[in-house]
Amino acid sequence: MTPDRLRLLVPVMALVALLAGVFWMQPRAASYTGLNLLLNLAVPIALATIAQMLIMAVNDLDLSMGAFVSFVACVTATFLNDTPALGLLILAAAIAVYAGLGVIIHLRNLPSIVVTLGMSFVWTGLAVLILPAPGGSSPEWLRTLMTVKPPLAPMAIFASVLIAIVAHLIVMRSTLGVRIRALGGNERTVARSGTSIIATRAAAYALAAFFAVLAGMALVGLATSADANIALRYTLLSIAGVILGGGEFIGGRVSPIGAVIGALTLTLAGSFLSFLRISPDWQIGAQGAILILVLALRLLFNRLEARR
Amino acid sequence: MTRTILMASAALACLAGTGFADTSDKRIALSNNYAGNSWRQAMLESWAKVTGQAVTDGVVAAADAFTTAENQATEQAAQIQNMILQGYDAIVVNAASPTALNGAIKEACDAGIIVVSFDGIVDEPCAWRVAVDxxxxxxxxxxxxxxxxxxxxxxxxxxxxxxxxxxxxxxxxxxxxxxxxxxxxxxxxxxxxxxxxxxxxxxxxxxxxxxxxxxxxxxxxxxxxxxxxxxxxxxxxxxxxxxxxxxxxxxxxxxxxxxxxxxxxxxIAPGVSTLAFWVAQQILDGKDVPKDLTVPFLRIDQDTLEANLETTPEGGVANVEYSQEDAIQVIEAAK
The missing domain is CATH 3.40.50.2300 (Response regulator)
Known part of the structure; x- marks a missing residue:
């Protein structure tokens, strides 16, 4: 088995174990509608996780992910619904801002954590300006897309597989993806190879913003309306998803398929604990325990890998 | 012989039926978004007290309370979808957001589940609202x-x-x-x-x-x-x-x-959660209930001060728990 495959083994095992646990406790979940109810809210989380993964691939961290997805959700529920052209323009501008952030972080050599933390307040502020009170409504086509009932498997499964494949093709197979990962791994090498580091970083940020925009839109499609705080949890969820899926804080080592699986695992962990009827006071702790368990397993695998 | 007794008791049950025999196999869940202040704590205590009694009396089969850990709409939406999977007949919800749960609530309604929101109400039209004016x-x-x-x-x-x-x-x-x-x-x-x-x-x-x-x-x-x-x-x-x-x-x-x-x-008395519970029970019982109900205020005057102070715990809020009759009154008032 290649090391990459081996890295994917732990998240897959965690997902299968949790899924088995959920089915065992709640047999009703093992059905078409059951799976959809269980996993449909994982779709926006998976998209946000891919976005975070792209940022982490260039050795940065985005602490504004939740705020940005909330902002996108607010734009989607208002402008994109009422005046689609203006809505698309705003979303495109937001992606451009992200690319600009990548440039600034690179040129000024700023820590990405500080810049994105600052930006999180900007995004939240804009979201509150757009939608001072919760409301708005999802564009009809988006709602239809997110509640579509395809044959064989529910939307949540199709969407997750599609996201994983597209992200895999972009990050692992395309030239840009290779450059992005190389940038996170060894900046100097990329510079010497004659590629513009600034352009690569900007592209990584723009691509991340694009996935985050999709996350916000998917969320509105599911929730039917928005709220300026709707996705604040996504910052930590997306980071946890990347790590769970085999990514690392040290740039360059990421796995798009793993990230999607990580997002699904986190969502399932929540349902699993709720079915177990664990008191809410302990739920965050229990979620943390699942994370630690998976990471410990991975460490063990890494050791085995190194010994061989 | 056994059959006659059975039939007789069935007839008796029909005669004595005050309306809650119909909901004795129904399960109601409370979806709560936050428990971090004295008002919410009192709300959960009232729920446990009143619904615990209702379960013991056989009015409903179960009335479980769930609170999300982080007061986030996306988390509560997932919680509500889990409740659908768990097969509850009604969900009583104090919502983190009036709009962001609409998708999950619609899923619940489509699955034939009664949704009653209170305090933090939701604007999805298929849900009932026990609102404060x-x-x-x-x-x-x-x-x-x-x-x-x-x-x-x-x-x-x-x-x-x-x-x-x-x-x-x-x-x-x-x-x-x-x-x-x-x-x-x-x-x-x-x-x-x-x-x-x-x-x-x-x-x-x-x-x-x-x-x-x-x-x-x-x-x-x-x-x-x-x-x-x-x-x-x-x-x-x-x-x-x-x-x-x-x-x-x-x-x-x-x-x-x-x-x-x-x-x-x-x-507003934190016990409003129990009013929402009885409203849900009445709907499950097949009663015709308007979608918008108004919570009565809890008002304390010069002459009722002592009595209320006595029953209010230190650091808490004056509370009152509602009964099935109260709920019926509120429903009638809204018609």
């Missing part, structure tokens, strides 16, 4: 003041947390009341954030710039702080409308015993 609550303060001091005077308004719709609604009610009674004027307005310490600081800050204040209109959780600020400034204590908090009632009682101080206190 906050504007009427604000206006009721002026109605009291009108009779307590017919000559009118200058008012100090203490508002809640800026940007929350409850604050806007109560304040709108107060201002509507002032408009109707022109001999009252609002001399100043501060934000007390529904907390005694914040209110005290805010009132102390604005007091030197104010004329003599006849009364303080409040939003609850701020009356005691206002009283402290007036005392510290050495100014005469005006009528301060209270908000059913234990420290407010205790201070009122002390003043009443010392100098015959009079005021009134109004707020």
């Amino acid at each position: 906050f504007e009427a609550m604000g206006k009721s303060q002026l109605d009291y003041l009108k009779t307590a001091m017919p000559d009118g005077g200058a008012l100090l308004e203490i508002r809640g947390l800026a940007g929350v719709f409850v604050d806007d609604a109560i304040s709108a009610g107060i201002h509507a009341g002032v408009e109707e009674n022109p001999n009252f004027t609002i001399a100043g307005s501060v934000h007390g954030d529904w907390a005694q310490d914040v209110a005290q600081k805010a009132v102390a800050g604005i007091l030197p710039s104010l004329p003599e204040i006849a009364a303080v209109v409040t939003q609850g959780g701020d009356g005691y702080g206002a009283a402290q600020a007036f005392a510290a400034a050495g100014r005469p204590t005006p009528i301060i409308i209270m908000g059913n908090r234990q420290d407010e009632l205790k201070w009122w009682k002390e003043q009443k015993d010392a100098n015959g101080y009079t005021t009134m206190s109004v707020s």
Whole structure:
């Protein structure tokens, strides 16, 4: 088995174990509608996780992910619904801002954590300006897309597989993806190879913003309306998803398929604990325990890998 | 023989059926978004007490309470979808957001589940709403003041947390009341954030710039702080409308015993969760229930002060638990 495959083994095992646990406790979940109810809210989380993964691939961290997805959700529920052209323009501008952030972080050599933390307040502020009170409504086509009932498997499964494949093709197979990962791994090498580091970083940020925009839109499609705080949890969820899926804080080592699986695992962990009827006071702790368990397993695998 | 007994008892059950035999196999879940303050704690305790009794009596089969760990709409949406999977017949929800749960609530309705929202209500049309008329609550303060001091005077308004719709609604009610009674004027307005310490600081800050204040209109959780600020400034204590908090009632009682101080206190009882429970039970029972219901206020007056203070726990809020009859009354009133 290649090391990459081996890295994917732990998240897959965690997902299968949790899924088995959920089915065992709640047999009703093992059905078409059951799976959809269980996993449909994982779709926006998976998209946000891919976005975070792209940022982490260039050795940065985005602490504004939740705020940005909330902002996108607010734009989607208002402008994109009422005046689609203006809505698309705003979303495109937001992606451009992200690319600009990548440039600034690179040129000024700023820590990405500080810049994105600052930006999180900007995004939240804009979201509150757009939608001072919760409301708005999802564009009809988006709602239809997110509640579509395809044959064989529910939307949540199709969407997750599609996201994983597209992200895999972009990050692992395309030239840009290779450059992005190389940038996170060894900046100097990329510079010497004659590629513009600034352009690569900007592209990584723009691509991340694009996935985050999709996350916000998917969320509105599911929730039917928005709220300026709707996705604040996504910052930590997306980071946890990347790590769970085999990514690392040290740039360059990421796995798009793993990230999607990580997002699904986190969502399932929540349902699993709720079915177990664990008191809410302990739920965050229990979620943390699942994370630690998976990471410990991975460490063990890494050791085995190194010994061989 | 056995059959006749069975039939006889079945006939008896039909005769004796007061309406709740129909819901004895139904399961109701409470989806709560937050448990971090005394009001929510009292709300959960009331739920446990009343629904526990209902389960023991066989009115419903189960009434489980779930609280999300992080007060986030996306988390609560997932929680509601889990409840659908768990096969509950009705979901009573105190929502983190009036709109962001709509998708999950629609899923529940489509699965044939009754959804009743209260306190934090949702605007998905398929759900029932047990709502608080906050504007009427604000206006009721002026109605009291009108009779307590017919000559009118200058008012100090203490508002809640800026940007929350409850604050806007109560304040709108107060201002509507002032408009109707022109001999009252609002001399100043501060934000007390529904907390005694914040209110005290805010009132102390604005007091030197104010004329003599006849009364303080409040939003609850701020009356005691206002009283402290007036005392510290050495100014005469005006009528301060209270908000059913234990420290407010205790201070009122002390003043009443010392100098015959009079005021009134109004707020929403945390036990409103039990009202929502009975409403859900009535709907499951097949009763025709309007989608929008209004929660009665819990008002405390001079003569009911002692009784309420006695039953309010230290640091808590005056509470009342609702019965099935109360729910039927509220439903009838809305028709």
